[in-house]
Amino acid sequence: MGSLFKEFFNKGQSNESNAEVIYTNDPLDNSSTQKCRATISGRVQGVGFRFTTKQAADEIGVRGIVRNESDGTVYVEAVGSQEQLSRFIEALRKGPSPSSDVDKVVITYDKNIEEKTNFSQAN
Template identity: 75%
Template structure:
């Protein structure tokens, strides 16, 4: 059963997406860990987006959370090295779930984000 899910979500990794990434500010500091939050809009709820976002974060070593918002968007917090976060943001832009259609990812770097010990899905 695990390979069925892996095959399904691997379909989303290499596809093209017209999703736009908007940065509200620059990374904080020149090196070390960065903390970011992102709001993702489009068809991102009810399509396995949170599950596949967690899969991507775990593969990249990003810590944080992902949750659905009442307005139909998905909220993500991520903590990691800048290179890890760049790849994570790209996965969010593509929509890690093949059923997702990402329109926009709004990224804000925020040092006030609490560091987590892993990456988790919230309801």
């Protein structure tokens, strides 16, 4: 990763956020691999949020997707261990992009999420 992108990403790691995280259900029972979807609202489009979300997922080892939604939110599907997902959800709450301002992250654990081999950005 180029130094410009690394510097941009690193700025987002120190973001302070009072964003609310809402869990709609409990983690999946008896599973070492957890699957969840997240809807992130706030200033999360047009600020490098998807790019930096992918960078955070790659660093943590989470697999899945991130995409912008037509209502101005960002949608994420993530697969990993409970520890990985906890770290990833915290990154989403803070807003991995230094230009983002996250208001709320809604998390739903869902066993039907398709397993991916990596983490990708969708348009």
